[in-house]
Amino acid sequence: MLLIIGNKxxxxxxxxxxxxxxxxxxxxxxxxxxxxxxxSKAEILRYSxxxxxxxxxxxxxxxxxxxxxxxxxxxxxxxxxxxxxxERARARAISAEMHAGFAKLREHMSMNIRKRxxxxxxxxxxxxxxxxxxxxxxxxxxxxxxxxxSAADAMYAPVVLRFRTxxxxxxxxxxxxxxxxxxxxxxxxxxxxxxPESIPELDLYE
Amino acid sequence: MQLIIGNKxxxxxxxxxxxxLRExxxxxxxxxxxxxxxxxxxxxxxxxxxxKLPVLxxxxxxxxxxxxxxxxxxxRYPEKQLWPADARARRVARxxxxxxxxxxxxxxxxxxxxxxxxxxxxxxxxxxxxxxxxVVQIWTTCLDRHGALGPLLFxxxxxxxxxxxxxxxxxxxxxxxxxPAAQAYCDAVLALRAVREWMDAARRETEFVAGDxxxxxxxx
Numbered sequence: 001m002l003l004i005i006g007n008k009x010x011x012x013x014x015x016x017x018x019x020x021x022x023x024x025x026x027x028x029x030x031x032x033x034x035x036x037x038x039x040s041k042a043e044i045l046r047y048s049x050x051x052x053x054x055x056x057x058x059x060x061x062x063x064x065x066x067x068x069x070x071x072x073x074x075x076x077x078x079x080x081x082x083x084x085x086x087e088r089a090r091a092r093a094i095s096a097e098m099h100a101g102f103a104k105l106r107e108h109m110s111m112n113i114r115k116r117x118x119x120x121x122x123x124x125x126x127x128x129x130x131x132x133x134x135x136x137x138x139x140x141x142x143x144x145x146x147x148x149x150s151a152a153d154a155m156y157a158p159v160v161l162r163f164r165t166x167x168x169x170x171x172x173x174x175x176x177x178x179x180x181x182x183x184x185x186x187x188x189x190x191x192x193x194x195x196p197e198s199i200p201e202l203d204l205y206e
Numbered sequence: 207m208q209l210i211i212g213n214k215x216x217x218x219x220x221x222x223x224x225x226x227l228r229e230x231x232x233x234x235x236x237x238x239x240x241x242x243x244x245x246x247x248x249x250x251x252x253x254x255x256x257x258k259l260p261v262l263x264x265x266x267x268x269x270x271x272x273x274x275x276x277x278x279x280x281x282r283y284p285e286k287q288l289w290p291a292d293a294r295a296r297r298v299a300r301x302x303x304x305x306x307x308x309x310x311x312x313x314x315x316x317x318x319x320x321x322x323x324x325x326x327x328x329x330x331x332x333x334x335x336x337x338x339x340x341v342v343q344i345w346t347t348c349l350d351r352h353g354a355l356g357p358l359l360f361x362x363x364x365x366x367x368x369x370x371x372x373x374x375x376x377x378x379x380x381x382x383x384x385x386p387a388a389q390a391y392c393d394a395v396l397a398l399r400a401v402r403e404w405m406d407a408a409r410r411e412t413e414f415v416a417g418d419x420x421x422x423x424x425x426x
Binding site: 049050059060061062063064065066067068071072075085086088089090092093095096097099100101132135 | 256264265267268269270271272274278281282293294300301303304305309343347
C-alpha cells in the first residue's frame with residue numbers, strides 16, 4: 001500500500017488517511033510530494049488521475065480523495081467506523097460534512113502546523129463554522145468522537161491542528177488534547193516541523 | 207424512512223439520494239421543503255443540525271449529507287448492490303463520488319442545476335470547461351472499462367450514476383456538446399425511470415429561486 005501525500009505542514013487532506021492508517025497500524029509506504037513547486041503538478045499526475053493528493057495505490061488500483069480512501073481503509077479495518085449502525089451513520093454524516101463544507105475555515109485558517117497565528121482569520125463566517133465544530137465536538141463520547149478512534153476523528157484531525165495554530169479556544173479542549181497526544185499525531189507534527197520546504201502562498205499572515 | 211429534499215428543479219444534492227432510493231426500489235416517504243431566494247429551505251433545521259438538505263431520517267435519527275446518506279443506504283440494503291460488487295470497481299466508484307462531493311466548484315457555481323430551463327452556452331469559463339473535461343474523462347474511463355456490462359458507469363446502476371445524474375441534467379440545460387460515448391451515457395441516465403420521474407416533477411414546479419437563476423434575465 002503506497003500513500004502519496006503533500007507537505008505535512010500544509011496538506012490537511014493528506015493527514016486524514018495517513019493518521020487513520022497509522023492509528024490502526026496498517027502497514028504502508030508513503031511518498032511525499034512538495035506542493036506548489038514547478039514540478040508538483042506533473043509529479044502528482046503520475047500517481048493521481050484527479051491531479052490531487054492524497055491518493056492511495058494498492059493491489060494494482062488507485063483510490064483517490066481522502067474520504068474514498070477512508071472508506072477503502074475501513075473495508076479492511078472495520079474499527080475505522082463505529083460498530084453501531086446509528087453511530088456509524090452519524091460518523092459518516094459529520095465526516096461528509098467536513099469533506100464538502102467548512103469552506104471559510106479552510107480558506108482563512110488553512111493548516112500550518114509550524115506557525116502561530118493567534119486570533120487571525122476570525123471572520124463572522126469562520127466563527128459560525130467554529131460554532132458548528134464546537135457543537136459536533138461537544139457531543140463527543142470521549143475520549144474520541146465515538147469512543148474509540150474512528151475515521152471521523154481522522155477527518156477532524158486537521159481542525160485540531162488549525163485551532164492550535166490560530167489559538168481558537170472554546171471547542172472541547174479535552175478532545176483536542178486527546179487528539180494531540182496520539183502518537184500518530186505527534187509523529188506527523190514532528191515531521192511537519194522538520195520539513196525544509198515552505199510555501200509562501202500558504203503562510204497567510206506573515 | 208423519510209427523505210427530506212429541496213426543490214426538484216434546483217436541488218442537485220437532493221436529487222442524488224432520491225434517485226438512488228427510487229431506482230433501487232427502496233420505499234421511503236418524501237418530505238419536500240421549498241427554498242427561499244437565497245437557497246435556504248425553511249424548516250430544514252427541524253430535521254438536521256446543519257440546516258441543509260437532503261436529510262434521511264432512519265429510525266428517527268437524521269443522516270445528513272448526500273454522500274453519507276448513500277453510504278448508509280448501501281450498507282442497510284446490501285442485497286441491492288448499490289456500490290459495485292467488484293472491489294476494484296467499488297474503489298473507483300467511491301473515488302469519483304468523493305471527487306464530485308468536494309470538487310467541481312466551477313461547474314456547480316457557474317452551471318447550477320435548473321432542469322426545466324435551457325441556457326445553451328452559458329456558464330462556460332476556463333474553470334468550468336476544465337471541470338466538464340474532467341467529468342468526460344471520468345465517464346469515458348469507466349465506460350471503457352465496464353461498458354460490456356451495461357450502459358452505466360459500472361455497467362449496472364450504482365451510487366455513482368445517482369451521483370452524476372445532476373451533472374447529466376446540467377449538460378442538457380447548458381447544451382454542452384459531448385463526445386459520443388459521454389452523450390450515450392447521458393442518454394442512458396436520462397432514460398432511467400427514477401431520473402425521468404424526478405425531472406417530470408421538476409418541470410411542474412413553479413417556484414423561482416433567484417440565487418439559482420444567474421441567467422434568468424435572458425429569458426424573462
